[in-house]
Amino acid sequence: MDRIIYTSMTGASAAAHRQAVLSNNLANVSTNGFRAEMSTFRSVPMQGDGATTRVFALEATSGHVQTPGPVQRTGRNLDAMATGNAWFAVQGLDGTEAYTRAGSFQVTQAGQLVTSTGLPVLSDGGAPIDVPPGAEITLGADGTITAQTPGQPPAPVGRIKLATPGVDDPLQRGDDGLFRAASGNPLAQDPNATLLSGALEGSNVNAVESMVGMIAAARQFEQQMRLLQTAETSDKSAAQLLSING
Numbered sequence: 414m415d416r417i418i419y420t421s422m423t424g425a426s427a428a429a430h431r432q433a434v435l436s437n438n439l440a441n442v443s444t445n446g447f448r449a450e451m452s453t454f455r456s457v458p459m460q461g462d463g464a465t466t467r468v469f470a471l472e473a474t475s476g477h478v479q480t481p482g483p484v485q486r487t488g489r490n491l492d493a494m495a496t497g498n499a500w501f502a503v504q505g506l507d508g509t510e511a512y513t514r515a516g517s518f519q520v521t522q523a524g525q526l527v528t529s530t531g532l533p534v535l536s537d538g539g540a541p542i543d544v545p546p547g548a549e550i551t552l553g554a555d556g557t558i559t560a561q562t563p564g565q566p567p568a569p570v571g572r573i574k575l576a577t578p579g580v581d582d583p584l585q586r587g588d589d590g591l592f593r594a595a596s597g598n599p600l601a602q603d604p605n606a607t608l609l610s611g612a613l614e615g616s617n618v619n620a621v622e623s624m625v626g627m628i629a630a631a632r633q634f635e636q637q638m639r640l641l642q643t644a645e646t647s648d649k650s651a652a653q654l655l656s657i658n659g
Contacts, residue, residue, distance in 0.1 A: 417644045425637035427454055432630040439623040445485070446514030447616040448477040449623075450586070477586060482514075482615040491518040493552050494614045495575060499606035500584070500592065502535040502574035502599075503528055510535060510599040511591035512576060512584060514614050520544055526558070526571075532591075535574045537602045542571040552610040575606035 434452045441447040484494060493516035495501055500512035517529040526534045526542040533541040537556070544550055548560035556573035578584045578600060584592040594600055 421640035428634040482617040576600035577603040
């Protein structure tokens with residue numbers, strides 16, 4: 414009897430976790446640079462004496478969809494979209510170097526280049542980028558930042574760090590929504606990486622696919638709960654039979 418209980422209980426938990434992943438994807442269908450999370454089921458045998466026939470069903474997040482999102486032309490001089498598999502380097506709230514595809518940049522009153530969420534954008538040297546207050550900023554295809562103050566000629570003030578992860582050190586999503594190298598070390602500047610100025614990358618979430626997946630996960634959850642109810646009914650019937658025979 415406990416076999417069906419373990420199977421249905423863990424199956425329902427896995428379906429609920431998958432529902433949460435799909436819901437998060439759908440909620441970020443309009444988030445610039447968002448990469449959809451992927452999830453898979455796997456079976457894990459229960460460890461312990463006399464429990465080798467029990468198997469847990471677990472939902473494991475297997476990474477993210479690497480397909481770039483659609484190009485959204487804005488014409489804004491501080492909007493940028495990293496081309497190919499390049500990523501913008503930013504400084505996370507924990508002080509470590511992290512990576513994002515969201516390229517809607519701003520300049521603070523103190524003259525620092527930051528993301529739309531206020532995270533400092535890092536230069537190719539790994540330091541925050543300062544620009545002259547009140548200057549007109551333009552972004553070059555290689556990430557070079559040019560500032561022009563009134564009455565002065567344009568002058569480069571820095572270069573945005575563009576990093577391209579490799580197969581040996583892929584990126585992993587953190588709890589803060591930013592990506593970091595699996596090794597924990599900062600990625601090197603990619604001299605061949607480029608960006609597209611005046612455009613943003615849209616989310617790569619497929620809304621229809623996510624909604625269909627949520628419906629399937631809900632049905633799986635209901636099926637597992639019915640199995641639990643069946644196990645409960647069978648257990649009550651067996652208890653009644655034993656009480657009669659006793």
